[in-house]
Amino acid sequence: MQVTLERAALLKALGHVHRVVERRTTIPILSNILFSAEGSSVLLKATDLDLEVTDRLPADVTQAGGTTLPAHILYEIVRKLPDGAQVSLDVTGEATQLLLRSGRSRFHLQALPESDFPDLAAGDFTHRFSLSATDLKKLIEKTQFAISNEETRYYLNGIYLHTAESDGKTTLRAVATDGHRLARIEIPAPQGAPGMPGVIVPRKAVAEVQKLIEGLDADVTIEISPTKARFSFGDVVLITKLIDGTFPDYGRVIPAGNDKLLTVDREPFAAAVDRVSTISSERGRAVKLAMGEGKLTLSVTNPDSGSAVEELEVDYDAAPLEIGFNARYLLDITNQLDGDTALFKLADPGSPTLVLDHEGATALYVLMPMRV
Template sequence: MKILVERSVLLPALAVVGGVVERRQTLPILGNLLLVAEEDGVRLRGSDLEIEISTRAAADVQEGGAVTLPARKLIDIVRSLPEDGRIEIKSQDDRASLVCNRSRFTLSTLAAGDFPSMEVPEAQVRLDLDRELLRRLLDKTAFAMAHQDVRYYLNGVLLELGGGRIVAVATDGHRLAKVVGAAEELSTTGESDPYQVIIPSKTVTELRRLLGSASERVRLELSDRTLRVELGETVMVSKLVEGQYPEYSRVIPTGLEREAKVDKERLRGALQRTAILSNEKYKGVRVTFDEGRLALQTQNPEKEEAEDELELDYSGERVSVGFNVAYVLDVLGAVDGSEVAIEFRNAESSAVWRGVGAEDEVFVIMPMRL
């Protein structure tokens, strides 16, 4: 194989596929990237056996072929080269050379034929989405998903499709995020609405990174075991989390008779200040809703205390609730508007948070005992 490729073209492509490569692998070849020289470019692929990402970069292909190169070393080398550099990559036997101007590197390779390829079953559901919509759904829910929980079905984001809408839900058992978006009708092969899949946490992270800010359409192809995502020249294939997601609607409290509204940025600032003296292990804050005012209080085992107060749009009896500071700050980061609405019942019940007027999103936070 022999190709000539611009550094400005190769580096973004490496960034797309390189994120999936783990620093420690069960198989040595998983530390490599596969490069396949095609007629008018080079296709790159990375995999960890759970997720596979491939993309294409324009290149002058002088000799076809395929090679695998050490991912981290290749990315670091290309990143270090001049921005306007033109790179020659040539492979022979178990070595590959990379030349740019007066810089020359020789890398060891592994057989391209040994690079794993994920099996993709026939899709049961196909859906085209606006890229910004999918990014919004994941950005607003990913913070609430669990990581390495024994309840493996919580280690990801649930996507529920059907009825002209797409719903994203994530929970770790202490908080829940649900966001709804409009979507076209599904193209299915016999499956009835709604269709549910659980996207693993690492896939969610990689997908959010790939979605970026462009507005082009995204194609989702789903089966019982895999998710396939097309974003222009980039294709991601991921295994799905097997199992039944909990009935999330039961976790969302209804009929909450008390509602308060508060400025988002002022609340964020007050929480960040009071959190300085909160218990480092539990990060609890006592939030007191009173007519016209919101009081925050934290304390720690050293008997240090912090208090803050801000204006509140609320008329009702005084209620004090304990919350995890980090959970509230995560919700504030997901809310778009300048004002937050909080619905609650008492100190023992979960509270519903959302941006004022944002009926398509719900954030539930369970109370803490302080």
């Protein structure tokens, strides 16, 4: 294999694929990126056996062929080369050695044979549809924070993507929950999505998709099968295995009869929660909300460090109510809202609370209370 590439194009492609590579792995080939040169382009591929990212970039191919190179070392070398540099990769004679040249720099890198590199065979995808990068970004950003980190409940370690009926229309829904809070957002189902199997996209794949759509203004093609999903961003393609588990019936925890309505100015409310929670213990993080007519009192009591109280003028005219929440969860949710106000629908101190921008909003959040 003998190719010459633009440093900027190579760095961008390496940026797309090298993040998938785990820094510690017991399988040496998984530390490497596959290079495959033919025609007038080079294909780069990286995998951790659950997730695979490929990118194709133009190249001056003198001799077609393939090899694999250590991902993180190669990324650092290319990153440190000067802007505008040309990079030539040359495998001659020994297949385990590659010569990288750029200007006056020479690097001899250890390579592993292309034939050893695993292929995350995609199989057949049953459903295919396109989403704008903006819509996909919204589905991820509004739910990602609620993904569980608890490995024992592995079926909560991702975003549940499925179609549902809402007001007589088919919607595409993204849902995530960790058992303490739940996030759900829906958009009109794109053509090709209705009837798709409900799938759980793992946390790592979600994070990679989010990085790949940053700054993208084109459509993303999504293909779904019961075991895998493929996201295509032009020349960049991400294939991920899906979580093999059953997402819980989240509809049962979304309260329908909460009749106590609290409307707050979102930013002053979030700032007040942040201030009073300074006193709270790292473990508990509990903040108490006491509601009366037109007034909300936030308070935190910590036997080790003291107490804090702050009052806000709010829109509330139901019976007085006191309820506790984890301050961090409360801030996570209010930070997801887009409007100037936040609407809380409450029932009693022991029941889940519904939080949304306004009545009929496409995104809703459920927060479990705490004892305070």
